[in-house]
Amino acid sequence: MRQPGWWYDPEPRLAARLLAPLGLAYAGATAWRLSxxxxxxxxxxxxxxxxxxxxxxxxxxxxxxxxxxxxxxxxxxxxxxxxxxxxxxxxxxxxxxxxxxxxxxxxxxxxxxxxxxxxxxxxxxxxxxxxxxxxxxxxxxxxxxxxxxxxxxxxxxxxxxxxxxxxxxxxxxxxxxxxxxxxxxxxxxxxxxxxxxxxxxxxxxxxxxxxxxxxxxxRPLPTGMPWAGLRALAFAGIGQPGKFFATLKGLGAEIVATRSFDDHEPLSRPLLQRLEADAARLGAQLVTTEKDAVRLPPSMRARVLTLPVRxxxxxxxxxxxxxxxxxxxxxxxxxxxx
The missing domain is CATH 3.40.50.300 (P-loop containing nucleotide triphosphate hydrolases)
Structure with a gap:
């Protein structure tokens, strides 16, 4: 599920105020279940x-x-x-x-x-x-x-x-x-x-x-990979893909395109084929997170770089x-x- 951006506004917006009774009911149900x-x-x-x-x-x-x-x-x-x-x-x-x-x-x-x-x-x-x-x-x-x-x-x-x-x-x-x-x-x-x-x-x-x-x-795990100057098509299906993209950019990679997916979203064959085609067209290397990498088919893992963090x-x-x-x-x- 893509979270609404207004969830993280410090002051509740109109939508949050209108939905407040449902939120109280949700929290109340959690408390009841725990008790x-x-x-x-x-x-x-x-x-x-x-x-x-x-x-x-x-x-x-x-x-x-x-x-x-x-x-x-x-x-x-x-x-x-x-x-x-x-x-x-x-x-x-x-x-x-x-x-x-x-x-x-x-x-x-x-x-x-x-x-x-x-x-x-x-x-x-x-x-x-x-x-x-x-x-x-x-x-x-x-x-x-x-x-x-x-x-x-x-x-x-x-x-x-x-x-x-x-x-x-x-x-x-x-x-x-x-x-x-x-x-x-x-x-x-x-x-x-x-x-x-x-x-x-x-x-x-x-x-x-x-x-x-x-x-x-x-923090990125030092792996000896020379990220600086690498043309990258970065993709991620995690809670906050933007953080991954920012980390990769901070290592000096040239991010020519990004693709964000829902957290845990399955990486289907057609989707991966589109990613590879886009990377080839842009002259870029596919790069993803450790969590996304385990959802790749084994035949593709050698063609996608992974950026681990610790x-x-x-x-x-x-x-x-x-x-x-x-x-x-x-x-x-x-x-x-x-």
Whole structure:
């Protein structure tokens, strides 16, 4: 779904005010569903990485970074995802033989780093991961799912957009009110550059109360690829394609054309044929994101360049302290990332 731009206006527009009663009903339904659930206790620590809004906020890179952090502490960690866009209901462990149509693009990407499961029934997925040897489970995008007891809940937010106009769907981007969501959270990670982070703090700082607030950014992974001067036709089907295009341009690529698709949109054969034809006509190289790349047919992946990004936090200290308290390995006192 393409989100209305006015969702992220600081002051609610007329459409938001007219739709406000529906937004209150949506948030109320979320609160009612959460209040009536009896969460399942899996017997292993469950760390939830989620968000309050319905847009792409950078949860997948956070999930990957957290999984690598736990692995570095010697903790066998698995990820459980709903598998949005995939046909398998699960619980099913993601295998190299699976495609995005089977398990969804995000689980397929995450599975390259850590054992990953898809499960429409999240509690069953967590139990399956624990039975397979996980000593910790990361629940990807399960913040509003009450079926599993969480030991640590991390809310991820895009610093530039914040929580938009502060209203719930369809009057705004939120799945629930900011106050209700943050009352269940243990930490907030805002992603963006310094100016955006300062704006976010000024607008939403009071809502954070005493919650640990970690500032971070998604940075290109150095791969040795000489991006400078490359003529690129960039395409992306993620929550915010513009961020990908800006990152690629910032590396010095000459972006001669862009193509934006809906988040998780299938890359059909006719669509890919058009992209290749357009790139040939423009004398450009096709470039996409890691998440989009896993939806490409294997025969095409060698012809499309991928720009990977990784999470950089100003400090891991608040999360390391929580992981220590959960008994998940010991902090190694790593220096702060640049």
């Amino acid at each position: 009536r659930a009896t969460p399942d206790h899996a017997g292993v620590p469950v760390i939830c990485v989620g968000n309050l809004d319905a847009g792409g906020t950078g949860k997948t890179p956070v999930t990957i970074a957290l999984a690598e952090r736990l692995s570095g502490r010697g903790v066998p960690v698995h990820v459980v995802s709903r598998g949005y866009g995939g046909r398998l209901a699960g619980p099913e462990r993601v295998l190299p033989s699976h495609g995005a149509a089977d398990v969804g693009d995000e689980p397929l990407l995450i599975s390259a780093f850590v054992p990953t499961w898809v499960a429409r029934d999240r509690a069953a997925g967590v139990r399956a991961a624990a039975a397979a040897g996980a000593r910790a489970v990361i629940l990807d995008d399960g913040f509003q799912n009450p079926s599993v007891r969480k030991d640590l809940s991390i809310v991820v937010v895009d610093a530039a957009r914040g929580w938009g106009n502060g209203r719930a769907i369809p009057a705004g981007p939120l799945r629930e009110s900011v106050a209700a969501g943050l009352a269940r959270a243990d930490a907030v990670i805002s992603l963006g550059e310094e100016v955006a982070q300062d704006v976010f703090r000024a607008r939403w700082g009071s809502a954070l109360r005493s919650l640990p607030h970690l500032r971070g950014a998604l 999470l950089h936090l100003e400090s891991w200290d608040p999360l390391d302290a929580r992981l220590d308290r959960l008994g998940l390995g010991q902090s190694q006192g790593e220096p702060r990332q640049p």
